[in-house]
Amino acid sequence: MQTEEGRPESGGDGGGLRDRLIDTGVALVDAEGAAALSLREIARRAGVSHGAPRRYFPTHLELLSAIARRGFAQLGAEAGRALDGTGPEPRARLTALAGAYLAFAAEHRGMYELMFRHDLLESDGLGLRETSLPLFGMFTDLVARVRPETEPAVVAGALWANLHGVAQLWGWGSLQLASGADDVAPLLAAVLDAHLGPEPR
Template sequence: MQTESTNGGLRDRLIDTGVALVDAEGAAALSLREIARRAGVSHGAPRRYFPTHLELLSAIARRGFADLGARAANAVREEGADTATPRARLAMLSRLYLDFAAHHRGMYELMFRHDLLESGELGLRETSLPLFNTLADLVAAVRPDTEPTVVAGALWANLHGVAQLWGWGSLQLALGVDDIEPLLTSVLDAHLGPAPR
């Protein structure tokens, strides 16, 4: 076990351990005791930095939002993305969101847990609003005739539902498909109108 004097950034190590654990085993595995065990510290050590379990879970979820935001920023900066149409950029960000949900299922579920979102600990405004504002700006460019934040909210809610249902296998079963792309096209068409031909 590490002692406090040799912790070398124990707070960050606890969060890193939690991020690795949620990616490997899902949100249900995130007990204080298991995170402490995997970080190599006593089971009471996390309480020095996170007085409640909720605070540690919130710190782990913030990492998820930061990761998703960084991926989105990188995608927007990629070569060609800056010259893509707003609709193409919305499609790219939507694919990225669905991909994140599919490949980081445990983190995705943790990020949207109601107890974390309602606690005020997560700092949802600071962590998710930049990405939402990007979405709303792109919607405004595609659909200037609408209230962009409302359409962006509806689009986000639709994508979130697709991510959940796809993750559970429900959509594949109902639609008899393994390719999410036609579904994404339908979602974008529903909120933005049909793509120009």
């Protein structure tokens, strides 16, 4: 149990309020976007005083990082489910992984924006690089199986950058306007063809 100020009651470890603050931030970013994630607003919605979060998150960036880690965990889980529904052929798995990435970005715009904020990814000690790199490793491993003659990390980096651009421009509505597409699937196919070569017929 917690006091309003976030102090653990006797015998508690404080994890309950810490998790509640993160849960509140996740719900807030999904509902209103990353710009809504002030410490004061998260504390208000969690039902604690505005100073309570600092017991667990001395800086705003540390709380944002904890919220973003939840996003990476969710993206990883969704990517895993997409791969579980796919056979062993590496290009099909890469297509499923890329599709899950774009779907997550479309469905969780605020969280996606938060997850790739440079101030979070570049800050020492926040752990987001370690959280995001396994996803890149999945792309790299699959690229290595599809195009073993290349430098897989370079091709995977270009592919990821391209997917990130598609996710952002689709979210803004720019790609629909420019391409006339009403579905992201043809764009995903074009991205994969550009980096992997045309799919064998």
